[in-house]
Amino acid sequence: xxxxxxxxxxxxxxxxxxxxxxxxxxxxxxxxxxxxxxxxxxxxxxxxxxxxxxxxxxxxxxxxxxxxxxxxxxxxxxxxxxxxxxxxxxxxxxxxxxxxxxxxxxxxxxxxxxxxxxxxxxxxxxxxxxxxxxxxxxxxxxxxxxxxxxxxxxxxxxxxxxxxxxxxxxxxxxxxxxxxxxxxxxxxxxxxxxxxxxxxxxxxxxxxxxxxxxxxxxxxxxxxxxxxxxxxxxxxxxxxx
Amino acid sequence: xxxxxxxxxxxxxxxxxxxxxxxxxxxxxxxxxxxxxxxxxxxxxxxxxxxxxxxxxxxxxxxxxxxxxxxxxxxxxxxxxxxxxxxxxxxxxxxxxxxxxxxxxxxxxxxxxxxxxxxxxxxxxxxxxxxxxxxxxxxxxxxx
Numbered sequence: 001x002x003x004x005x006x007x008x009x010x011x012x013x014x015x016x017x018x019x020x021x022x023x024x025x026x027x028x029x030x031x032x033x034x035x036x037x038x039x040x041x042x043x044x045x046x047x048x049x050x051x052x053x054x055x056x057x058x059x060x061x062x063x064x065x066x067x068x069x070x071x072x073x074x075x076x077x078x079x080x081x082x083x084x085x086x087x088x089x090x091x092x093x094x095x096x097x098x099x100x101x102x103x104x105x106x107x108x109x110x111x112x113x114x115x116x117x118x119x120x121x122x123x124x125x126x127x128x129x130x131x132x133x134x135x136x137x138x139x140x141x142x143x144x145x146x147x148x149x150x151x152x153x154x155x156x157x158x159x160x161x162x163x164x165x166x167x168x169x170x171x172x173x174x175x176x177x178x179x180x181x182x183x184x185x186x187x188x189x190x191x192x193x194x195x196x197x198x199x200x201x202x203x204x205x206x207x208x209x210x211x212x213x214x215x216x217x218x219x220x221x222x223x224x225x226x227x228x229x230x231x232x233x234x235x236x237x238x239x240x241x
Numbered sequence: 242x243x244x245x246x247x248x249x250x251x252x253x254x255x256x257x258x259x260x261x262x263x264x265x266x267x268x269x270x271x272x273x274x275x276x277x278x279x280x281x282x283x284x285x286x287x288x289x290x291x292x293x294x295x296x297x298x299x300x301x302x303x304x305x306x307x308x309x310x311x312x313x314x315x316x317x318x319x320x321x322x323x324x325x326x327x328x329x330x331x332x333x334x335x336x337x338x339x340x341x342x343x344x345x346x347x348x349x350x351x352x353x354x355x356x357x358x359x360x361x362x363x364x365x366x367x368x369x370x371x372x373x374x375x376x377x378x379x380x381x382x383x384x385x
Contacts, residue, residue, distance in 0.1 A: 051350065207346030208353045220352070 026226050033198040034091050040200040043223035045193050051208040063192055067098045068105035072124070077131040079147035084134055085185055087154045097195060102188035117176050130177045133170035200225065252383040260309050262377035263319060267305025269370045274298025284359065290336055293329050294367055301326050301374065308377055316378050323374025326367050333364025
């Protein structure tokens with residue numbers, strides 16, 4: 001609950017058990033962030049869309065206005081993998097970034113990353129195998145599909161997956177499933193303007209570019225962090241050091 | 242020494258400043274030309290016009306120096322080169338505006354492109370230095 005956001009401790013992979021609650025962050029006033037909390041409550045990156053060229057603007061606005069339809073995954077896989085994406089990204093309520101939609105599009109259109117692990121199936125197969133393995137694991141631990149077991153059990157499973165602790169034939173077939181999945185999940189999540197609002201990223205720097213290139217300088221249009229906890233003092237205060 | 246300084250002061254008060262202004266032109270042109278060289282070097286001399294202020298600077302400095310010693314130079318060569326220098330400054334304002342316009346986003350991103358593009362009104366300094374040279378030609382020469 002009170003782990004703070006300055007260090008990486010609140011990230012699902014790091015935490016697993018003791019997740020920081022985004023309600024500790026200011027409520028988003030302009031724009032949208034996942035779960036409507038963030039460090040930049042008055043920042044809406046989409047208000048910069050006039051500063052992007054036509055192609056960029058179309059592409060980015062589309063990510064928000066009309067996310068791609070799910071065509072690669074079937075209904076059961078969608079339920080399982082949506083739950084997986086939301087668990088690892090700690091999206092516990094709306095608004096959520098539809099991460100799986102972007103992954104589905106990539107797999108459906110076959111526009112993959114152009115590389116893969118030698119000891120792994122290709123990415124589309126990996127995702128299907130991952131869905132099956134997650135469901136099997138969930139059946140064993142919670143008696144239901146991954147999308148229907150408790151949040152706590154899901155966290156336990158993704159934690160074990162990240163640590164490489166899961167065993168069984170389903171998992172040995174995809175030894176690096178976590179790396180492959182997280183690569184696409186992070187790419188999907190952080191290519192979405194709502195994630196940019198959350199982290200204060202001002203979007204593409206073209207044609208307007210950066211001009212204040214020195215250390216500790218902020219571009220005039222860049223948002224200022226509204227939630228500043230000095231981690232050094234904070235960690236000491238809570239006796240975590 | 243004292244009388245000499247009084248002499249300079251009297252000349253200035255009477256507007257007899259030809260040698261002083263010639264020297265000022267030469268003294269201002271040299272650092273300006275060097276500065277322009279560095280800035281245009283940074284801009285990779287993308288336009289051949291960027292060489293013109295650099296080419297014109299040595300003649301102006303020489304004409305200014307000559308104007309200190311020769312009234313003929315101050316009245317003939319100095320104004321001729323000064324005029325070219327000033328005109329080049331006016332052309333420079335136009336080319337710099339064009340340079341900002343040609344940057345990605347042009348004047349639709351005015352703040353960024355004016356800050357990062359060619360300094361819009363900087364070529365005006367050539368007009369200023371050229372004007373000092375022109376002025377030198379028309380004022381009276383100092384009496385010593």
